[in-house]
Amino acid sequence: MTVMKTLMGAAATLALGAAAAVAEPAIIFDLGGKFDKSFNEAAFNGATRWAQETGGTFKELEMQSEAQREQALRRLAESGANPVVMTGFAFGDVLNTVAPDFPDTKFAIIDMVVEQPNVKSVVFNEHEGSYLVGMMAALASKTGTVGFIGGMDIPLIRKFGCGYAQGVKAVNPDATVILNMTGTTPAAWNDPVKGAELAKGQKAQGADVIYAAAGGTGVGVLQAAADEGILSIGVDSNQNYLHPGKVLTSMLKRVDNAVYEAFKEGEALAPGINVMGLANDGVGYAMDEHNAALVTPEMQATVDEAAAKIKSGELAVHDYMSDNTCPAATF
């Protein structure tokens, strides 16, 4: 009994000691899961990079169901984690109610704007990156038909699709862009079987390059494209390595940088809206040894030229979320 007491006392002291030190940052992953090889995995990589560089530790939590959202957020905030970073637009409403209850905790949300004094909102110009991969898709396509498979049908994903369609039409005004969404619930982020069937359906309609902006569902899209012998385009993380020689490129969204920066700022996290676009390397396209053979220097030059124009402001890509319309496609 005495031994037990001593042990427990020691444990309690340790726990108190840990809490008294600098607060740990925390990250919550959305329903796609930490290892979705895409959006959430990029966030995880950013957090891991911070941990490796600073030797610090961070708390993490993977959501399993929609109902856990608020509870998960409160639990991490109550545990003293600071800042708390969450990936995904779906946290927006919840954070709006939770953030005022923890005025001393800093929050960072990716992909959504939450206007609270202790929240940093990081949003990306996905339409710019998607525009570039759209151009590349049109340049690589032989049939003149390309596809887009989104995850959940939300304005954010339409923003990807719209930027993509604009890029395609910029290169080939006569091109057909087939747009499909996987579903209307968060389960659409993790349904590779449906993603694969959608990809096969698009191939049957003539598409020979398919861009997947669908989190974990995209794994199925890329797999089906590789099986069917057509090209695919990855999203968020660099997914070129998944099927070397079959993935044309990946639209990079540097979620990892956003998480890394938030963790690095720590408790001094500056609230406000942070827009990451082409100009500040928030988005881009991936080139590595896995897709070098697919992208000709001419293609790359064309795309880089457009990138330079977007950066300088000479070329403006329409943002679907600004007015919920798209000049190049209908949803």
Added chain:
Amino acid sequence: MDYATLLQLLDTTLRFATPLLLACLAGLYSERAGVFDIGLEGKMLMAAMSSGAVAALTGSVWLGLLAAIGGSLLFALVHGVASITFRGNQLISGVALNFIASGITVLVAQSLFGQGGRTPPLTGGARSNPVILPFAEPMRDVPVIGPLYYEVISGHSPLVYLALLMVPVTWWVLYRTRFGLRLRAVGENPAAVDTAGVSVRGLRFAAVMITGVLCGVAGAYMATALQAGFGREMTAGRGYIALAALIFAKWRPWAALYACLLFGFFQALALRPDVVEGVVGVKVPVPALDALPYVLTVLVLAGFVGKAIPPRAGGEPYVKER
């Protein structure tokens, strides 16, 4: 809608109907023997994980299939012991197995591969690759039938043909063999079977084990043919749709085939809202298409499309008179 689109839809239909059909026939054996099995979903999930993991480790899809059947049989055995030997509530046992499967599959896959509960992508011989049926190539140019044979019927995983073959086999076993007669009897009137000196427990266990094997094949198909590897919750409610199909088919094998094909067709349609719009003329919301199988099942249960009478002794554990 042109012919090519129709063929593509039918092709998808067959792929989607296969896991449903296997699970539906699996449920048919079990329920015909008087053991309700709501745990088809869990067994499929377990099988999908086992096959994905073993195929990834050994590089052989056939070892993966064996592992899938093994994993599924294990769950079937638990269901049997709980609901036949210990006469527990069959529904509760099934639900419990679904929950266990949902958690344990991710846990095992995560501890084996560390990829967030996913198994590594399968390639080459680790996948159930499509087989081209004989004469598919030369017949391709025959009008109408040629493309149908080439696009829709040929070029699927061997498991698809196995599933289709299981329909006549199930019919024959149930209606033309002594075992089948006894199996049906044990689901209608176990006391009579017992009086005749045949073991009710033995028959019910046999039926539950067959369910395990078929669910195993269904799971292996999901993980090695439909997809290249296991993913969290990848069966996505197919076990429940299969149960709906079973009711829709009124517990008969041939009707089960048609029900599963129909449900598979609805799932395929839900992927092509553009085609639906073209045919119907109005934009039909995708969730409405997704809900069609359930709507149909409710209609059947409500008695609009004939009456669905489940096996009379279904759901009741058999207690021997003393």
